[in-house]
Amino acid sequence: MGTSPALASTIPSGAAPSGTDTLAINTIRTLAMDAVQQANSGHPGTPMALAPVGYTLWRDFLRFHPEQPDWPNRDRFVLSVGHASMLLYGLLHLSGVGEIDAEGERTGRPAVSLDDIKQFRQMDSRTPGHPEYRMTTGVETTTGPLGQGCANSVGMAMAACWLGDRFNGGGDTPLFDYDVYVLCGDGDMMEGISGEAASMAGHLKLANLCWLYDNNTISIEGHTELAFSENVAERFRGYGWNTLHVADANDTAAIAAALQTFKDTTDRPTLIVVDSVIGYGSPNKHNTAAAHGEPLGAEEIKLTKRAYGWPEDANFRVPDDVRDHLRDLMIARVAPDFEAWEAALAKAQEAEPEKIDELHRMRRGKMPDGWDDAVPTFDADAKGIASRDAGGKVLNAFAAKVPWLLGGAADLAPSTKTKLNFEGAGSFSAQDYAGRNVHFGIREHAMGAIANGMALCYLRPYTATFMVFSDYMKPPLRLAAIMELPVVFVFTHDSIGVGEDGPTHQPIEQLAQLRGIPGMTTLRPADANETAEAWKVALSQSDRPSSIVLSRQALPTVDRSKYAPASGLAKGAYVLADAEGGAPEVILVGTGSEVSLCLQAYEALKQDGVRARVVSMPSWELFELQDEAYRNEVLPPDQLARVAVEQAGPMGWDRYVGMKGAKLVMNSFGASAPIGKLQAKYGFTVDNLVKLAREQIALRRSE
């Protein structure tokens, strides 16, 4: 490289190109340059490089109707290189996409107006630095953290297959057969999550999936030679993908030909490697890292505009010819498809009204009527069952009522107990896209992001792995919360209760980690009945993810005739067992497997005439949502003799037990040994808890 390909090649040569197309492409480029310059921050180089690619895709291939951006069967466009957001905003602007608000209503204004582009990266604008789902119509997923968009796209493509299998009748027009297109870059290719996702996509033969890899050979530290010299196409062939090469991102005919090959490929996903020049057109910054993540500068912008044959003093210019050009072409091409689809939907509505009602519910994030009629209940049982086992039963009960609840584990279903085992819930595979058990393989990171992609396409996905491996999937947990997606993340083997597998498999800090994510509901139920309530809460939420944290070991099923009902879980914390004959002298606050320990200590204290209260606190987040009166009822401010009990790190417990409260928690990593020995070693015994409770009482009396 080193020199720019001739600028003349920006004139699209395929798919009935015109001078207006060239103008449109350069409009996208110059808007990106101008917006970044005005914001004094952002990433101009990639929009400049990929404008011909994005434009060709949208103009001639993407089945996206600008007036119907919520059409369920639209092709999905994922900008995995989220930092190139101005490319997407430019395309949304030129295609005249209409805005749809959070309630699904048309606002009558454009998704991205020219004024919005002038507000690039400003507070509350529709054009944030990275594309944010729910903030801009036409943004199909929040991107920026590299690799996530790639993995989301696999979930979207899987959803298309699943939805097609469920909803397509025998007619000519399928209700679901959308394709998923991704623009990705070197960073996406280097991140491991993309490899996991690509391996899975190849395995599942997702022929509706097309990644366009922007091979610009420039990363932030310089030429990719510094760190990245693999043969990406060969790697993807190893994954089972078809791979194509376009030698010049400006060669729109070659791009169109490659996209057509994708359309014609029916047995595998497609990777199109597109060689491009970052900052294309900029005389002094093209093909350099300087074009990546900062404004080009006023002078360089002028020079670049001159190179494009653009009026060099015109900022935010959209030529008149360009204004409706892309929009008109897209509508002309896509409207017949959309109309056929609407007719097919109407026909299906008549033939199978219940099924189409289901589709409408899915789109609105609503559950089927009576979905929670069948919350399983479990009889009191001192021996009890592991909450992972209870979770499996509960999940199956709900899944039988919610046909679009599907998911699986990162190769741990026999341990996480998350397999759907009723009639008809087969394995989701290349041979059977109707299956509801997804075998994610040992790919936690992709699993999380794939689930996010499925949730973006109307499904209610769940995932499962061991709690400690939540570490491997932290980025998609966070993104589920940012996007407000109702994914259910199941984490089992939730403490030193893991036993012999030892410290690498015993979560310590992971509970606090989940609780720390804004917008995540973390639920650690105490027994089988709280587990049922936890799943109920998780599924009733339509705009936030949940983490359900379950034990490996058996937990006693609390006798609810003696203690409070498990429905208290919905309030996050509740008084499970209370002092009799007076106010409590001490409060024991536990979660999950430690609640039974608290009950044992409570009984022991009671025998000794000590008035204790046990608070089961399965969800900090839900508790914080309650009003102050309720919170003070559960944890009276005047009773500070408190002990928190949790087989996890101490982080955050001071909030509920105060600076002088006791915390029976894990202050180190665990160890490899049988569970009983571990509990003794780390003090999770009735005797120790009773001792701590008595110390608290004494401490408060001494004050």
Next chain:
Amino acid sequence: MGTSPALASTIPSGAAPSGTDTLAINTIRTLAMDAVQQANSGHPGTPMALAPVGYTLWRDFLRFHPEQPDWPNRDRFVLSVGHASMLLYGLLHLSGVGEIDAEGERTGRPAVSLDDIKQFRQMDSRTPGHPEYRMTTGVETTTGPLGQGCANSVGMAMAACWLGDRFNGGGDTPLFDYDVYVLCGDGDMMEGISGEAASMAGHLKLANLCWLYDNNTISIEGHTELAFSENVAERFRGYGWNTLHVADANDTAAIAAALQTFKDTTDRPTLIVVDSVIGYGSPNKHNTAAAHGEPLGAEEIKLTKRAYGWPEDANFRVPDDVRDHLRDLMIARVAPDFEAWEAALAKAQEAEPEKIDELHRMRRGKMPDGWDDAVPTFDADAKGIASRDAGGKVLNAFAAKVPWLLGGAADLAPSTKTKLNFEGAGSFSAQDYAGRNVHFGIREHAMGAIANGMALCYLRPYTATFMVFSDYMKPPLRLAAIMELPVVFVFTHDSIGVGEDGPTHQPIEQLAQLRGIPGMTTLRPADANETAEAWKVALSQSDRPSSIVLSRQALPTVDRSKYAPASGLAKGAYVLADAEGGAPEVILVGTGSEVSLCLQAYEALKQDGVRARVVSMPSWELFELQDEAYRNEVLPPDQLARVAVEQAGPMGWDRYVGMKGAKLVMNSFGASAPIGKLQAKYGFTVDNLVKLAREQIALRRSE
């Protein structure tokens, strides 16, 4: 598959095999079966499958001297399939490795005795469920979380190259030319981190690296067909590896031939795909998931022993012929190499005593004399500099004094400011293994684990990326802490101060996440001088990792003539500015970029006659290490009017401000906007802080 290859093939056919070899291999297998059965938990199937592979490697290739397990130039053996720990324990036992304790002293007892094997997975045994570094001599790294061992191995191989470049004289015997062998499995191959690490290893042409991939086609959910059908070898060729295939794990001649090909390959790493049968020999469980992670059962063990021609009632049996067989062969093969190395070391010691002194320091985790003489200091400056910039200067100052301090960023060095820019600190590359700037590429997860591998081989590595992407590398952060490795993890762009890049790039919960890891020292310095102190603390620690958390934006350099010196950082928290003329009425506790805000509020309150104290609290962990007297001096228990100020989530702050203290923190994700607008939106203003301080004072007075 479906049927076991003929058992006769267990007789090694290459490398002067003998009946004793077969006995030894079957000893490893039966010990694994017996240990798992006795522990009533564990993973017998993979040791049974891979015993011939491990045995052939150790017998004929691994340059490991059983009496010199700390020989710096030993080949490294990494069991990335950590659940197959009994394979490693069996090999350590049969090779008679001698134990070395934490102080580097020989204890005179074996690393793994037969009694130790009988204590498999028991409390405080030398044979925990997964191999734990520091707990068992001969365990080169803690493994279990899949993919980590693979990525560690890349760091170990890089270290070999670097050490060789630094220490090898012109003599015949290099001081460093060790090889790194890894046993890995399907899980390792599916995890993205391994792909990242393999891509990097191929890029760096690490010819000293050999991965043996156990292709047993069985994962926990069943046949790998369920989730994994890629062509792994083709993928690795894409990464630039040589790939070989051994069709039968029992064919020791083929294994030996492949290992020899690895030895003869000098321009790239090698992947050997070894087809194996999990649970080999078990008539009813071989080639099934049932052989993976649970005891075979007493009956099946008998049947399996019978198939091996083993006395079926003999448990934990090591035949007399086997007892010293592997040990003797290894010593005979390796002792000459070791002696030549010792001679070379002695010669080098004479020729270049300073260099060899350096090597000894590296081995003992000691810094060079006077390494901290040159802590940079920064003059008071209201405008100041970003702590990432200060960090870059400080890092360079220390690196100039510590030749084995090296590292780099995940393609963000120009932003994290972590490049070593002095003479001689070039890029670490296939062309120059002496370089000290490592270009990790956009591979955060592998970066962390590679750094851990380097630290395991005497180097002092650092890594760098944006704080929010610490999420991508949580697993190796945790493992660095478990292994007590003194890696320095630099995280810049540490708050909403990131600005326009928006919520995906603005860390919120990450600080608490780092603080939650047991054994991690998290440091968030307030200005340039605290940054210098933070690096000093990080480098002075030899047995724990550190995270240094730095700002993107400029921070005023605090006037230390007016306020307390930055050396207070070493105590975790210190009184930076105190009330005058009486005890403080309110305490403002801040970290990092918010400390200056606290100082501004302090001055404003002072002007109004309010006595405030400012506590700079760069490290919770260091503060907790101080005695109670000091802690009470900084945060007097009788003064509970307190405000915590941190541009991060609230998690954990109640510990320092109490249940009624105020927290000026982030209670949601951030937004895309210029920094000033963000700070105003979220209340990080002097006015708001003053208001909160006054409210605290009023609240306490009302009590």
